[in-house]
Amino acid sequence: MPKHYMSIKEKFPEYSDALSNLGEAVRNSGPLDEKTTQLIQLAASAAIRSEGGVHSHARRAFQNGASEEEVYQTVLLLTSTIGFPNIAAAISWINDIVAERD
The missing domain is CATH 1.20.1290.10 (AhpD-like)
Known part of the structure; x- marks a missing residue:
């Protein structure tokens, strides 16, 4: 993962988790x-x-x-x-x- 992404993930763990959960929920919401x-x-x-x-x-x-x-x-x-x-x-x-x- 890019260094900048990892620094955001480390600095804002709750935000990062919410983003990951949103991405997963959207990907799993349909047939694609x-x-x-x-x-x-x-x-x-x-x-x-x-x-x-x-x-x-x-x-x-x-x-x-x-x-x-x-x-x-x-x-x-x-x-x-x-x-x-x-x-x-x-x-x-x-x-x-x-x-x-x-």
């Missing part, structure tokens, strides 16, 4: 599998230009069986919505995770 959930969260992270979010959800999508093609397509599908510069940034962040895996 974990891979699909991570791809959706990847798309949302790209849309708000969250480098950490793209890293985290790309990594988790891969861990849950997503292929590189699925991860890249998830972001490419947003082109007409969020624009090419945002897509280019998100792809560079996904490339970071792909490089880690190689």
Whole structure:
């Protein structure tokens, strides 16, 4: 986990627990599998230009069986919505995770 995330978790343990519980409750509230959930969260992270979010959800999508093609397509599908510069940034962040895996 990123150092900054861990420092927040340590400094605000009750807040961190509540956040974890919320995330788990939302993921368990419907029929979407974990891979699909991570791809959706990847798309949302790209849309708000969250480098950490793209890293985290790309990594988790891969861990849950997503292929590189699925991860890249998830972001490419947003082109007409969020624009090419945002897509280019998100792809560079996904490339970071792909490089880690190689």
